[in-house]
Amino acid sequence: MTRSKWMIVIVVLLLVAMVPVLVMAQGGERTGTVKLVRGERAQPVTDVPKGTVALTGPKAVLPQAPTQKLGLAPAETHFRVREGFEASWPNGPWDTFDNNGALGGxxxxxxxxxxxxxxxxxxxxxxxxxxxLDPNLFYYPDDMDSWATIGPFSTEPADAGHLTFRYWNNSEEGWDYFLWCASVDNIDYYCDYHTGYTNNRWRIGRLNLNNVPGYGSMLGYPEVWIAFVFQSDFINFVGYDGPFVDNVHLRVRR
Ligand SMILES: [Ca+2]
Ligand SMILES: [Ca+2]
Ligand SMILES: [Ca+2]
Known part of the structure; x- marks a missing residue:
């Protein structure tokens, strides 16, 4: 081969080698679990490799109390929240607040x-x-530590507690985190998180209060809190819409 042909071969090989890099640059996503202390930024402890989607397992089968299995008693709901954000919000057991003071407004x-x-x-x-801000006009700002909580509610008489919801996210992957969490002291929160882009799809988020990631069962406590948290770092080089949450359903029952 002539020298110019070798150059073409080398250039083609370089381009082929760059394909995975280019693909990864196009909006990946990651999920995992993390302990989040109120007032601090999340330090994700487990990562799913970039581009791998591992959000939820098979649809959870609600455990039944022994009496229910025998068909003796219907499930008894102790606490329930259904929220589709179509009417006034926050309402009832919901609260929302900025958790990092003046930083980021x-x-x-x-x-x-x-x-x-x-x-x-x-x-x-x-x-x-x-x-x-209005998401019809603006992307999310920097330095956010934005919380929406449900609670406190009791799980003392409960045999089961499940949170399900839908979410759509586009955040700066690896830097800006959407988390859904549970706590028994309103200080240490145990969370699943998503960072990156859900590819314009709505995903199902779940939290089983009998098996909270990093903690275990939160059944049998006088006070339990659920939190939806979004934390952004100090900069975005392009704008991102952030996480949207809908069809929240929390049910605590025996
Ligand atoms: Ca809705
Ligand atoms: Ca702030
Ligand atoms: Ca950011």
């Missing part, structure tokens, strides 16, 4: 009508409090 969750799994409205972590 005063930003918390609110109901918004930019995108929804069902209806027209969903929850968004940058829409509420004094410096809240």
């Amino acid at each position: 005063d930003v918390c969750w609110d109901d918004e009508n930019w995108i929804a799994f069902r209806g027209d409205w969903s929850g968004w972590p940058a829409g509420g409090c004094a410096d809240g």
